Amino acid sequence: MLKRTNYLTKVYGMPNGWQLPTYERESRGYETARRVLTTMTSEQVVAEAKKANIRGRGGAGFPMGIKWSFMRPHPTKPAYLVVNADEGEPGTHKDRTLMEQNPHAIVEGCIIGCYAIGSHTAYIFVRDELHLSKARLWGAIKEAKAKGYLGPRPFGKNYAVDVVVHTGAGAYICGEETSLLNSLEGRRGEPRLKPPFPAQAGAFGCPTTVNNLETIAAVPTAFMLGCEEFSKLSAIHHLNDGGVRLFGVNGHVKKPGVFECAVGLTLRELIYDLGGGIKDDKELFAIIPGGSSTPVLRAEDVVHAPDEKSPLHSWHGKSVLDVPLGVDTFRGIGTMLGTCCATVMAEGTDPVLAFHNLMRFYRHESCGQCTPCREGSAWLFRIAEKLVEGTCSMDELNQLHDVANNIMGNTICAFGEGTAMPALGFLKKFRKEFEAYVKGERHGKDARLTTGPLS
């Protein structure tokens, strides 16, 4: 269901929209943080936050309120809130818009988040390339400090909160939460074994909550509306997937971009109503629903949910394009919602070349710590290279399954699954196209991924 909202994006595009006066005037800025800090206990904040049904916006979809509730005060150690803005999942371009255009929502979210989990410091981990984002965040922090919203006594409350922007140095893996913590501590960004989970021993060995940047930015809105009311904005509130979120669309659409809508939007609405339809009025061919790690869907795929108890049963036999974009709904159709930014491919796109492009990405970004991922991602790319060159045998094509399946579940972090799942997804959905390369019916020498010349 298409329901556009503008809680997070109202100030987008306004003159000086990223500055404090605009945020206070247009979005009732910092009123919510003031009310929360001065009238609620931290336990009440966590209990209320659970009602918002904010599913983590970074890709895994873990409920934010429940994550907050894992935090227990430690007798000697401080607690930390770490905000993940290492946006780098191919196809994902939403967090950047928030940092550049509405940084105060993030700072206000950090104040409420810190108070809820008992932390006095929030670190926002921004990838280094996003220089404008970092400048806007620091600008917002400075403005909030000058007003006394951040610092030793925010809104007069005796509860110090400080927000710090920290930068990475170019590594996709640092978006994985424990890798991010290692990077924050000044180490190589290699993921850590879990347990201990960050809530027990995270940043600097202290209890830590890691939230995606968009998750934190949604917090002021949720508390402003009342968390239950916020959740009910969603068309799939009954599936514990609430509120509003940013939907991105990119690739072969007429109007790529980021749009704020109530949860429950469908891919069809995202591609045709918001994205303006397919570039050059071509037919839709395939969609990667939420970042390159989420398995690809074909345009003609239909939902298979004959079981009446399945939450997807009412869409049984219908197109996957008409299923609301939700964490559990998309898991039910064999893919994932991920970061909710869809990459659209028009007819004429060669899926083998798309596969090759992504396998190159994963080979480049594997941190190298776990053998199955380090060797497996390179092996997948080697087969992709041979396919495109026209030297891949049928045996080697079949090896793709073995290699991918031997990565799955055998690595410290989810990067392994993030590599294997899209590999297996492409192979399953485009077996014919892959075989055509093996049989020499197609080759990638002159093939291009674009559907038309770049003007």
Next chain:
Amino acid sequence: MPFALNPERDRELDEILTRYPTKMAACIPALHLCQDQNGWISDEVIAWVSGRLDLPPAHVKGVVTFYTLFNQEPVGKHQVWVCRTLPCALRGAGDVLGHCQKRLGIKEGETTADGKITLRTAECLASCGTAPMMQVDKEYHENLTLEEVDKILDKLRQG
């Protein structure tokens, strides 16, 4: 020649150190400051950072070699990064990269003979909605056309 941060950047590092409970946490920010000054991370830079932050040189070297943004050898005055991951590739990143190579007369990873421009490829820079794009030093250029690429490269060559 031994390396040291200039006084202005060194004061900035002092301020950065106040943000964290450990000195080690300032390792990546310190390396960024050094690279801004020196252009790349030489063994001398590693030695300096290790002394300044009380870290073993091997730790600093390990960090430098992990992250792609730390240059382990000298680079051109300007760095051009063309994003080539799928969403950009679908919108013509291949043409942008090919065009840059032709105009500059170098391949990706190489530096022009006058030392002005290093051409590189990048994996996803979070600009999928404004593809194709490239990063020039610290600035993003989005929704590129080949004419705009020409303008950008001409400016860099003159500057």
